[in-house]
Amino acid sequence: MTEKVVVRIERSHPHRWEEFHVERRPNANVISVLMQIQRNPLTADGQRTSPPSWDAACLEEVCGSCTMNVNGRVRQACSALIDHLEQPITLSPMKKFPLVRDLAVDRQKMFDALKRVRAWIPIDGTYDLGPGPRQAPEDQEINYVLSTCMTCGCCLEVCPQVGESAAFIGAAAISQTRLFNNHPTGRMNASERLRALMPEGGVADCGKAANCVQACPKNIPLTSSIAEMARQTTRQALRDWFFHDESKGSVITVA
Ligand code: SF4
Ligand code: SF4
Ligand code: FES
Incomplete structure (x- = not known):
């Protein structure tokens, strides 16, 4: 007798749970099982149903879409x-x-958060700019880990501060701010990124529950990114206060 894989899927339109029994294949992953169901969408009790929807692209844990x-x-x-x-x-x-449909969701708010913190390095034109600036090995080491973020959403899914009515930007965008502020060229726009993290929904809204760091599949040190960005935003706030309020007159040195 062929061994079966039993899968229960939360479906939408209308909301329901459906169970499927599919043939077990060597080295199968959840996507390949979903593809088996898609080819023959028959529930365990013999009802024909619509093929389930999901997102996937890279199939190697790089794009985050699945x-x-x-x-x-x-x-x-x-x-x-x-x-x-x-x-x-x-x-x-x-x-x-x-929710888009079944297992597919819309992660647009994560990409909007990256826009809000300007998670990129502006370059002047499209001509050959030559080699980039040198980076210290210790910067390279941390920047490499931070750069592996795939905007998957695991850190937002487990975060108690993220919700429909909450404005919190989430750990991923905060960590990307650290990445681009730690780049020799990106550093030139550090103030703009930090100011984007200051209002409601910014880094101060983190409740420090640390669920995010445990859920991140890339082992990104999210809590240390959050702590570092909290320090940088505080310094930026002091700088802004000093340079914009000339009536104070006194000299404040901010490292
Ligand atoms: S530390 Fe907690 S509150 Fe802050 S981003 Fe991570 S999960 Fe959310
Ligand atoms: S920080 Fe980790 S969990 Fe959050 S989006 Fe990036 S890769 Fe996913
Ligand atoms: S399809 Fe799974 S991470 Fe890209």
């Missing part, structure tokens, strides 16, 4: 191997993002 809750834990479906999962395998969409 992120969903697998057995109650937020992770990438492409790197979730069936042999390592308890059955029945439950699949549900991330809850902190607007």
Whole structure:
């Protein structure tokens, strides 16, 4: 008898749970099982249903688009191997993002957050700019880890400060601010990025629960990024206060 994989999927339009039994294949991951279901969308009790929807692109845990809750834990479906999962395998969409359909969500707010903190390095023109500035090995070491963020959303999904009515920007964008402020060229726009983290919804809204750092599949040191950005925004606020309020007259030196 062929061994089966039992999968329960949270479906939308209308909301329901559906169970599927599919043939177990060697080295299968959650995406390949979803593809088996897509080819023959028959529930465990023999009802024909619509093929489930999900997002995926790279299939190697780099793009972040396949992120969903697998057995109650937020992770990438492409790197979730069936042999390592308890059955029945439950699949549900991330809850902190607007639902598109079934397991697909809209992560636009993460990209908007990156725009808000200007998570890029402006370059002047498209001509050959030559080699970039040199970076100290210790900067390279931390910047490399920070640069592996794939905007997957795991850190927002587990964060108690992120919600429909909450303005909190989330750990990923805060950490990307650290990355670009720590780059020799990016540093020139550090003040603008820090000012974007100061108003409501910025770094001060973090409740320091540290769920994010545990959920990040890339092991990005999110809590140290948050602490570093809190320090930098405080220094920036002092600089802004000093340079914009000439009536104070006294000299304040800010490191
Ligand atoms: S430390 Fe806690 S509150 Fe702050 S971003 Fe991480 S999960 Fe959210
Ligand atoms: S910081 Fe980690 S958990 Fe958050 S979006 Fe980036 S890769 Fe995903
Ligand atoms: S498909 Fe890109 S991370 Fe899974």
